[in-house]
Amino acid sequence: MTDLAASSPIPERRARSQAWWNAVNAWLLLLPAAVLLVAFTHWPILATIRHSLFITKRNGSEVFVGTDSYGAMAADPIFWKALVNNFWFALGTIPTSIALALIMAVWVNRNMRGRGFLRLAYFTPTVLPMIAVANIWLFFYTPDYGALDQLRGLFGLGGWNWLGDPSTVMGCLIVMVIWKEAGFFMIFYLAALQQLSPDLDEAASIEGASRWYTFRRITFPLLMPTTLFVAINAVINSFKLVDHLVIMTKGGPNNASTLLLYYIYEVAFTFQDSSYAATLTVVLLTLLSAIALLKFGYLDRRIHYQ
Amino acid sequence: MSAITLNHVSKSWGAMRAVDDISLTADEGSLLVLLGPSGCGKSTTLRLIAGLEEADAGTITIGGVDVTRLSPAERKISMVFQSYALFPHLSVAENIIFGLRVRRVSRAERDARLRRVADIVGLAHLLDRKPSQLSGGQRQRVALGRAIIAEARVCLMDEPLSNLDAKLRHEMRTEIRALQQRLGMTMVYVTHDQTEAMTMADRVVLMRDGRIEQNGSPEELYNRPATAFTARFIGTPPMNLVRQGDHLIGIRPEHIRVVTGGDHAARVKAVEHLGADSIVLCDIDGQPISVRLDGFSKVQPGEDVRLAWEAGHEHRFDPATECRLETSAREGRLATSAG
Structure with missing residues (x-):
């Protein structure tokens, strides 16, 4: 050459x-x-x-402090509380909303009367702004005269301060977010289901496969790209959604409902500590990048794309 | 015990009668072809036999058992789809043994049957591939393998060759027919390609608008078309239908000769050279007529020629009903020989 x-x-x-x-x-x-x-x-x-490696003085000058902010963060109990809360929030919302979305999609994908209406009904929570949703659910959870407590009243049970009690507040937020997100994820599953050839179902039924067997061995594996996409979105949302906290709990009571991003927001704009907020943001970025790496580096290779 | 019988079967989609009162029988171990243009109801008929659609009226029996209300699995049939319907995320081997897994056949038997079937369809070296890594012909073989591993006595095929190129289609045609005869399956084969029907079938059922136009052996359909529709559908090129006075006369292109002093004046419109023979498209009293001539014909477009055919080769149809006129054909022949 x-x-x-x-x-x-x-x-x-x-x-x-x-x-x-x-x-x-x-x-x-x-x-x-x-x-x-x-x-x-x-x-x-x-x-x-x-x-995150500097702190800003009152006169505006920056002083290099190295990893001091990270040390302070490791010693900050509210940071750890927010991180653990976020973990439970993610664990509570992601699997349930995905499973629910899949069930709803399979259900409304059938040929039946009122299908369009049902699809619309499932999708409605997605269209509502989070602020509106939070206000609606605030009414459900209001002690004594909220919808939930009135229902309890029918069974002779007393009122309960759902959002004011550290033991129930996270559960309440999780239920609300599932309600809000499942319909959105359903749309993706519905689109994916409509891409699948009905021939596959028919071929399986001729071989004697039951509906459940066909779902388990054919439909679900072919929906895996969608599941992955939806799961990544759900994880990101579980770190990203904080609007409802502003309306409903402000992270309370006793930080029982503080999530990482809400804590960052508080540190930055309520406490005006921008360098500590930057430190917390770096943690959030690291977490989200790790998830993205997992998706592109590992999961993508194990999934069948058409 | 695997003959298939349809008895006055109907199926409608709203006001459209997709299958309209059809009765037919596929004998045990024979290959029956459902032939017709698109939208004639042949695929619906096949899906009714498979149990993928439910009949509105009539009964379907397989091997003497009434299966009209049974599920596809209970009918103990196998089927090859036009799209092949291979499971894209499963390997070739898993696609083929899918039904065996469903029925919980033991691993040893599964492996043995897979080896045997893979040899039959020639896929032994491709078992680990995914369908997307195969060519069209190979995918077709996987679909065939999945159909025959069940060892069902009845195999249904819905236009299985329509996605293949001409050469491969010719090969697979021969192979499917050989396989059907070797395994003694009763096969119902849907196609719109009359060549496939003519070359493969023991019996051809020609359909039109949900009804049976003619049911007979390939030879019968070719030599004695019951209607003008059959005449126009079968043969490449199909039979010429010429209106002469109040008669509708059909003549096969190969029965027409170009001779000096022939009975009919015609003008050549175009010539298609196929190698072994040539198709000469002519115009006779404003009606198109095609003539098959041996070898490389030297007739030129625009040329005036004279055509002739033997009266014995004429088929006569009623111009109003388009049905075959049996007796008048013979009379006609006597009349021409007298004249």
Whole structure:
């Protein structure tokens, strides 16, 4: 190859300039997306990481403190409380809302009367803003004259301060978020189910497979790409959704319903401690990146994509 | 004991009668082809036999047992779909033994049967692949393998070759027919391709608008079409139908000759050279007529020729009902020979 190149330098130079132009073209095409990504994603991330290593004095000057903020965070009981809360919140909402979404999708995918109405009904919570949802459920959970307590009254049970009791507040939020999210995830499952060829079900039924067997061995594995997509979204949402806390609990009582992002918001805008907020944000970013890595690095390879 | 009988079976979708009072019998170990243009009800008929659709009226028996109200699995049949309906996330081997797993056949027997079937359909070296890694013909073989491993006496095929190229279709046609005869299966085969019907079938049922147009051996359909519709459907190119006065006359292209001093004046419109023979498309009194000539015909478009055919090769149809006129054909022949 080198001999050939040496004996004919002109074609080689032409090839090299063509490759150069190709590269320039490629970068130009990537430029708009790259500018937006760098300006609004990559740069802020780097700035946050840098910011977490400094503290800002009252006069505006920054002082490098290294990992002192991280040390303070490790010693902060509210941070740990928020992290544990977030874990239970995720565990409570994700599997149930996904399972519910799948059941609803299979149910409304059938040919039946009132199918459109049922789909709409399941999807309605998604359309409502979180603030509105929180207000509706605030009424359900209101002690004594809320819907839930009136129902309890029918059975002769006394009132209960659902959101005011540390033992029930998280459960209440979880139920509400499941109600809000399941319909959204259902839409993805419904779309995926409609992509599946009815021939597969028929072929399985001719082989004598029961409905459950067909679902377990054919439908569910073929829905795995959707399940993964929905699961990733659900995980991100469990860290991202905090609007309802502002309306319903403000993280209380006794931080029993504080989630990580809500704590970050409080630290940054109520306590005005932006460098500690940056430190907490780095933790959140690390968690979310780990989930993304798990998806792209491991799960994607184990799932059948059509 | 695997003959299939349909007795006055009907199926409607709303006001549309997809299958309209059909009766037919596929003898045990024979290959019956349901033939017809798209939308004629042949696929619905097959799905009724499979149990994927429920009949509105009539009875279906397989091997003497009334299966009209049974589920597909209870009918003990196998089926090959037009789309093959392979499970995309399962390997070739898992696709083939899917039904055996459902029925909890022991592992040893499963493996033995898989080996045997893989040899029959020639997939032994591809068992670990996914369907997406196979060519069209190989996928077709997987679908076939899945159908025959069940060792069902009845096999239903819904246009199994329509997604293959012409050469492969020809190969698979021969293979499916050989397999059906070797395993002694009763097969119902749906196709819109009359070549497949003619080459494979023991019996052809030609359908039109949900009804049976003609039911007979390939030879009968070719040599004695019961209606003008059958005549127009069977043969490449199909039978010429020429209106002469108040008669509708059918002549096969191969029975027409170009001769000087022939009875009918015609003008050549186009010539198709197929190699072994040529199809000459002519115009006779404003009606199209095709003529099959041996070899590489030297007739040129625009040329005036004279055509002739023997009266014995004429088929006569009633112009109003389009039904075959049996007696008048013979009379007609006498009349021409007298004239």
